[in-house]
Amino acid sequence: DTLILLPTAAGIAPLRDTPAEDLETFRARSLELLCPAGHAGVPQISLPLATLDGCPLGLSAIAPRGKDEMLLAFARKMMAA
Secondary structure: OOOEEEEOOOOOOOOOOOOHHHHHHHHHHHHHHHHHHHHHOOOEEEEEEEEEOOEEEEEEEEOOOOOHHHHHHHHHHHHHO
């Protein structure tokens, strides 16, 4: 069984005063990372594994359909490390 690992979002969360055009770009780039698992009906989990400039960065793991327990076991191992 294989997991797909990818960033949870396109970067750190934008600041409140970020121009609308930049917010839309961030949103669109993040949706490209967030939506595939949901559309495919497969489990995905996001793990807060790093920081950048004091802000959390997540790593997403996507498992095959029906492999929820495998995904959760992976998440437990990663968070315990």
